[in-house]
Amino acid sequence: MEQTRFDIQFSALRSAIIEREFSELNDRQREAVFHTEGPLLVLAGAGSGKTTVLIHRIINILRFGRGYSCPYAPDDATEEDLLFLREYLRTPTEKNRLRAETLCAVEPARPWQILAITFTNKAAKEIQSRLQRALGEDFARDIWASTFHSMCMRILRRECEAIGYDRSFTIYDTDDQKRVLTAVIKGRRLDDKVFDVRTVAAAIGRAKDNLMTPRMLLQEAQDRYYETTIAEIYKEYARQLRESNAMDFDDLIMKTVQLFQGNPEILERYQRQFHYVLADEYQDTNHAQYVLTSLLAGGYENICVVGDDDQSIYKFRGATITNILEFEQQYPNAVTIRLEQNYRSTQNILSAANELIRNNANRKGKELWTDNGDGTKIRFHRSDTQEGEAEYIAQSILEGFAEGNRWSDYAILYRNHVLSNALESAFKRNSVPYRIVSGLRFFDRAEVRDMLAYLWVILNPADDLRLRRIINVPARKIGNKTVETVADLASRGNTTMFDIISRAGEYDELGRAAAALKKFALMIDDLQKMLEYLPLDEFYEQVMEHTGYLAALEAKGEAEQARIENTMELKSNIAEYAQREENPTLAGFMEEVSLFTDIDRMDADADAVVMMTMHSAKGLEFPNVFLIGMEDGIFPSFRSTENEEDLEEERRLCYVAVTRAKKQLYLTCAERRMMYGRTQYSKPSRFLEEIPEKFVDSNISETQRERQQRLDMRPSAGHQTKRAFEISGGFRKKQTTAKPKIAAMDLKPGDQVDHKAFGHGMITSCMPMGGDILLEITFDQVGTKRLMAKSAMKFMVKK
DNA sequence: AATCCGGTTCTTTTT
DNA sequence: GAACCGGATT
Numbered sequence: 001m002e003q004t005r006f007d008i009q010f011s012a013l014r015s016a017i018i019e020r021e022f023s024e025l026n027d028r029q030r031e032a033v034f035h036t037e038g039p040l041l042v043l044a045g046a047g048s049g050k051t052t053v054l055i056h057r058i059i060n061i062l063r064f065g066r067g068y069s070c071p072y073a074p075d076d077a078t079e080e081d082l083l084f085l086r087e088y089l090r091t092p093t094e095k096n097r098l099r100a101e102t103l104c105a106v107e108p109a110r111p112w113q114i115l116a117i118t119f120t121n122k123a124a125k126e127i128q129s130r131l132q133r134a135l136g137e138d139f140a141r142d143i144w145a146s147t148f149h150s151m152c153m154r155i156l157r158r159e160c161e162a163i164g165y166d167r168s169f170t171i172y173d174t175d176d177q178k179r180v181l182t183a184v185i186k187g188r189r190l191d192d193k194v195f196d197v198r199t200v201a202a203a204i205g206r207a208k209d210n211l212m213t214p215r216m217l218l219q220e221a222q223d224r225y226y227e228t229t230i231a232e233i234y235k236e237y238a239r240q241l242r243e244s245n246a247m248d249f250d251d252l253i254m255k256t257v258q259l260f261q262g263n264p265e266i267l268e269r270y271q272r273q274f275h276y277v278l279a280d281e282y283q284d285t286n287h288a289q290y291v292l293t294s295l296l297a298g299g300y301e302n303i304c305v306v307g308d309d310d311q312s313i314y315k316f317r318g319a320t321i322t323n324i325l326e327f328e329q330q331y332p333n334a335v336t337i338r339l340e341q342n343y344r345s346t347q348n349i350l351s352a353a354n355e356l357i358r359n360n361a362n363r364k365g366k367e368l369w370t371d372n373g374d375g376t377k378i379r380f381h382r383s384d385t386q387e388g389e390a391e392y393i394a395q396s397i398l399e400g401f402a403e404g405n406r407w408s409d410y411a412i413l414y415r416n417h418v419l420s421n422a423l424e425s426a427f428k429r430n431s432v433p434y435r436i437v438s439g440l441r442f443f444d445r446a447e448v449r450d451m452l453a454y455l456w457v458i459l460n461p462a463d464d465l466r467l468r469r470i471i472n473v474p475a476r477k478i479g480n481k482t483v484e485t486v487a488d489l490a491s492r493g494n495t496t497m498f499d500i501i502s503r504a505g506e507y508d509e510l511g512r513a514a515a516a517l518k519k520f521a522l523m524i525d526d527l528q529k530m531l532e533y534l535p536l537d538e539f540y541e542q543v544m545e546h547t548g549y550l551a552a553l554e555a556k557g558e559a560e561q562a563r564i565e566n567t568m569e570l571k572s573n574i575a576e577y578a579q580r581e582e583n584p585t586l587a588g589f590m591e592e593v594s595l596f597t598d599i600d601r602m603d604a605d606a607d608a609v610v611m612m613t614m615h616s617a618k619g620l621e622f623p624n625v626f627l628i629g630m631e632d633g634i635f636p637s638f639r640s641t642e643n644e645e646d647l648e649e650e651r652r653l654c655y656v657a658v659t660r661a662k663k664q665l666y667l668t669c670a671e672r673r674m675m676y677g678r679t680q681y682s683k684p685s686r687f688l689e690e691i692p693e694k695f696v697d698s699n700i701s702e703t704q705r706e707r708q709q710r711l712d713m714r715p716s717a718g719h720q721t722k723r724a725f726e727i728s729g730g731f732r733k734k735q736t737t738a739k740p741k742i743a744a745m746d747l748k749p750g751d752q753v754d755h756k757a758f759g760h761g762m763i764t765s766c767m768p769m770g771g772d773i774l775l776e777i778t779f780d781q782v783g784t785k786r787l788m789a790k791s792a793m794k795f796m797v798k799k
Numbered sequence: 800a801a802t803c804c805g806g807t808t809c810t811t812t813t814t
Numbered sequence: 815g816a817a818c819c820g821g822a823t824t
Binding site for chain 3: 418421674675676677678
Binding site for chain 1: 800801808809810811812813814
C-alpha cells in the first residue's frame with residue numbers, strides 16, 4: 001500500500017507524541033521500547049536500566065501497540081484529527097489526552113496477551129508492581145508477569161490432564177526429591193557412595209534441563225554401567241513421582257514442553273493468546289526453558305529477550321550461554337540493541353570491568369560507559385593473613401561510617417561462604433553491625449520444612465512422603481521400624497500410610513505402637529476439622545501447639561530460640577497471604593509457598609553491612625563494595641582454572657561483582673589463609689592482572705613487590721599494560737595497618753570517651769585479652785558495645 | 800530412642 | 815575448622 005501525504009503527516013505526528021511519552025529514556029532504550037514487532041535481542045549491560053526498558057516496552061505495547069512505527073493513518077482518520085494531534089504535540093493537556101492516545105494507538109495489546117518471564121519471584125513481583133503503578137492495578141493484573149515455574153504451574157494446573165496428571169498435583173522440592181531418590185537407591189541395593197544422592201539428583205536434573213526422558217538417557221548410556229544405572233534410577237524416580245501425582249521443579253518446565261509438543265491444539269491456544277513474549281535474564285535459560293520460550297512465542301514471533309552474555313554465571317545449574325549467543329541465528333530477522341550506558345557506577349569501575357571482560361573470547365562484545373565521571377580509583381589491598389584482611393575491611397568501614405556513611409552502604413562479596421568467617425569475627429570485635437545473606441535459606445530450614453510438612457499432611461493425608469517426615473517429630477515413640485511396617489502394610493493393601501495408621505488397631509504387626517499411631521491419626525483429624533472454621537493464621541498456631549512442635553522447641557531452651565522465630569516467620573507469611581487474598585485457602589497458600597523459595601524481602605531498612613556471595617549479588621548495587629579473597633585458586637576457583645570455558649565463567653562472575661559498586665570498589669586478598677583446616681599460600685588473583693594499573697590504588701609496598709617478583713615466575717614483560725600489582729614505581733606507599741601505639745593501657749572503667757562513629761560514651765569494663773584490651777563501652781546514642789582497645793583508639797579520644 | 804564419636808566433606812543456587 | 819552423617823553405644 002502506498003503511503004499518502006496524509007499518512008506521512010499523521011504517522012510523523014503520532015511517532016513524535018509517543019516518543020515524548022518515553023522522553024526519560026535514552027536513545028538505545030527507546031529503540032528497544034519501540035521495536036514491538038518481530039524478534040528482538042536486547043543486550044543490556046550491568047546497570048543499564050534493563051528492567052526499566054522491559055517495563056516501558058510493555059507499557060508502550062499496551063498503550064500504543066505498534067503505533068510508533070506504523071506508516072499509515074487509521075482508515076477513519078480525518079484532517080481534523082491531524083490538526084488535533086498537531087495541537088496536542090504543541091501543548092498537551094490532560095483534557096485532550098484520551099483522544100490523542102486513542103488516535104496514536106495501533107492495535108494496542110490487551111494485558112493478557114503479554115507474557116513476561118523472569119527467573120526469580122522478586123523480579124516478577126517488581127515488574128508486576130511497577131506495571132500496576134503505571135497502568136492501574138486492575139488492568140495490569142492480567143499481564144502474565146511470572147517466573148518460568150509459576151507460569152508452568154499455571155498452565156499445568158489447567159492442562160495437565162492431557163498428560164495424565166491429576167489437577168491437584170503437588171510440587172516436590174529439592175528435599176522431597178532427595179528423600180525419594182535415597183529410597184530408590186536403597187531399594188536397588190546400590191552403593192550410596194558410588195550413587196551419591198546429590199550426584200544422582202544433579203544428573204537427573206541435567207537430563208530434565210535437556211528434555212531427556214529416562215528412555216533417552218538409557219539410550220545415551222550405551223550399556224555403560226554407571227550411566228545405565230543412573231538412567232534406571234531416573235526411570236524409577238519418575239515412576240514414583242507420577243504415582244504420587246507429584247512433580248519436581250524441573251518437571252514443571254519439562255512437562256509443559258511435553259504437553260505442548262504432544263498436544264498441538266493446546267499449544268496453539270497459548271500461541272494465539274500471547275501476542276508478545278518477553279524473557280528476562282535470557283543468558284540464564286537452560287535448554288528446556290529455551291525450547292519453552294520458543295514454543296510460546298511461536299505464534300506471532302514477537303519475542304523479546306533481554307540479557308547480558310557477560311553476566312552468565314549459572315552454567316553449573318544448566319544455563320547455556322548459547323541461547324543468547326545464537327538468538328540471531330535462530331531468528332535471522334532479529335534486531336539487536338545494545339544498552340551500554342550505565343547509570344550505576346563511576347567510569348573507573350566501568351573501565352576496569354570493560355578491560356577485565358575483554359579477556360573473554362566467547363562473547364558478543366559490549367563497552368560500558370557513563371557520564372557519572374571517573375570517580376575515585378579502585379583500592380587494592382593485600383594483607384598477610386585473612387585476619388589482616390578482615391581488620392582492614394572493618395577499619396575502612398568504620399572510617400567511612402565516621403565520615404557519615406551508613407553501614408548499609410557497604411557490601412562484602414566473596415566467591416564462597418567460608419570466606420565470611422574471619423570477617424564475622426572482625427565485625428563482632430569492632431561492633432560493626434552486619435548481615436549475612438546465607439546459603440541456607442528460610443524455606444530450607446528444618447523447622448520450616450517440618451511445619452510445612454504438617455500442613456501438607458493435613459491438606460492431603462495421602463502424602464506419604466511428608467507424613468514420614470513428621471510422624472515422629474517431635475518424638476512420639478513411633479520408631480523407624482514401625483514406620484516401615486506401616487509403609488509395608490500400605491503397599492500390600494494398596495492404600496496410603498495414613499489409612500493404615502487410622503486403623504492401626506486392626507493390625508497385629510503394629511503391636512504396641514498402634515496406640516501411638518492412632519493418637520497421631522486423631523491429631524491430624526482434629527486439625528483438619530479446625531481448618532474448616534479457623535482463620536488460616538490461627539489455624540497455623542493450633543498446628544504448632546496441637547502437634548507439640550512448639551512445646552518441643554521450647555523445651556530445648558535458649559538454643560532453639562531462632563527456630564521458634566523461624567516458625568513464627570512462617571506464620572507471618574500465612575497471615576500476609578490471608579490478608580492479601582480475597583478467598584484464602586490452605587491449598588492456595590501451599591501452592592504459593594511451593595514456588596516461593598527465597599526470602600526476597602532482603603529488608604533494606606536494616607542498617608547493616610551486608611555480606612553475600614558474588615552469585616547472590618547479581619542484580620544488586622551498593623555504594624561501596626569489597627571483593628575479598630581475590631586470590632588465585634579461590635577466585636578464580638582452582639576447579640575452573642583447568643579449562644578456558646570455566647575460567648571465562650569465573651571472569652564473568654568477577655565482572656558481575658565489580659559492576660555492583662556505585663562509588664568505591666575495594667579488592668582485597670591475603671598472602672596466606674586458613675581454609676578447610678590448612679594454611680594456603682596464594683598469589684593475587686589473575687583477574688587483578690587484567691585490570692590496568694591506572695584505575696587502581698594499591699598498598700603493595702616496594703619490598704613486598706620485590707619479593708612478589710621473585711616468587712612470581714609468570715613472565716610479566718609481555719604485558720602491554722602495566723598491571724595493578726606488578727612493579728611500576730607508580731604506587732604510593734601506604735601505611736595500611738597502623739601500629740597501635742596505644743595509650744590505651746590507662747583506660748579504666750568510668751572513663752568518658754568520644755568515639756568518631758558511636759559518639760559519647762562511658763567505659764564500663766576493661767578485660768585484658770590476647771595482648772589487647774576488650775573494652776565495654778556504654779554509648780549515649782547506640783547502646784553498649786564491645787571494642788578492642790587497639791582498633792578503637794583510632795576512632796576514640798579520652799575526655 | 801537419644802546421644803556420642805569418628806569419619807568425611809568442603810564452590811556457586813533458583814524454583 | 816566446622817558441619818553433617820552414620821554407626822555404635824548407652
